[in-house]
Amino acid sequence: MSEKDKMIEELKLIVKPYIQDEKGFEEMHEGTDFINDLKINSANLVDVILDIEDKYDIIFDNDSMDKMLNVKAALEIINQKVSEK
Amino acid sequence: MMNLKEIIAKLPYEKPFLFVDDLIEVTENGISGTYTFHENHDFYKGHFKNNPVTPGVILTETMAQIGLVSFGIYLMNEAGESIDGIQIALTSTEIDFFKPVFSNEKVLVKSEKDYFRFNKLKCNVEMFNAKEELVCRGKIAGMIAGKTN
Numbered sequence: 666m667s668e669k670d671k672m673i674e675e676l677k678l679i680v681k682p683y684i685q686d687e688k689g690f691e692e693m694h695e696g697t698d699f700i701n702d703l704k705i706n707s708a709n710l711v712d713v714i715l716d717i718e719d720k721y722d723i724i725f726d727n728d729s730m731d732k733m734l735n736v737k738a739a740l741e742i743i744n745q746k747v748s749e750k
Numbered sequence: 751m752m753n754l755k756e757i758i759a760k761l762p763y764e765k766p767f768l769f770v771d772d773l774i775e776v777t778e779n780g781i782s783g784t785y786t787f788h789e790n791h792d793f794y795k796g797h798f799k800n801n802p803v804t805p806g807v808i809l810t811e812t813m814a815q816i817g818l819v820s821f822g823i824y825l826m827n828e829a830g831e832s833i834d835g836i837q838i839a840l841t842s843t844e845i846d847f848f849k850p851v852f853s854n855e856k857v858l859v860k861s862e863k864d865y866f867r868f869n870k871l872k873c874n875v876e877m878f879n880a881k882e883e884l885v886c887r888g889k890i891a892g893m894i895a896g897k898t899n
Contacts, residue, residue, distance in 0.1 A: 707893065708842065708870055708892075708893050711867060711870040714868065715867065727868070730868050
């Protein structure tokens with residue numbers, strides 16, 4: 666399994682409590698949009714971010730929050746924040 | 751820093767849907783306040799027939815107005831945000847109820863901040879009656895935004 670696939674699997678575990686679309690969740694991939702494909706509302710997206718912060722020991726700023734729209738962006742933000750540690 | 755009267759003045763509610771009489775204390779970690787459910791409230795006519803009991807949704811609303819909205823106004827102001835025309839949307843409630851609240855009872859609401867991040871405020875909120883018995887308790891969350899032009 667590639668590093669990216671491994672991270673997507675980790676992300677699936679994090680978003681699972683907040684998703685409202687099972688099909689979108691089962692098929693979750695790099696292009697998956699949190700709001701449109703997983704039906705996560707903006708309030709729960711904050712919880713997803715807080716759980717990501719705990720998991721990877723990183724802190725999101727407002728700029729990262731605004732970019733946090735899909736799986737690809739999430740992976741980029743996580744990798745960037747982890748490398749800055 | 752805002753005083754407690756100023757917070758109440760900024761609340762976006764009025765009678766018959768204002769459920770805050772007094773705020774007692776507010777800090778960056780929490781807030782407390784009281785409300786007395788006057789027997790003239792219209793909902794007592796129907797909840798229940800000849801047996802006025804305060805509806806759970808109204809208890810939840812009271813917890814939210816004190817524990818989330820009043821607190822949110824304070825926190826937004828402390829963060830340097832504009833609180834004129836503040837907009838607050840309730841996003842989740844998870845409440846357990848323990849005791850009924852009858853008409854003319856005074857309740858105390860205590861709220862503690864779980865977190866306030868990216869405009870989402872989530873709190874652990876408890877309500878007590880005049881005998882200091884726990885009436886209900888739970889988690890309430892909402893999204894807060896200043897006026898958008």
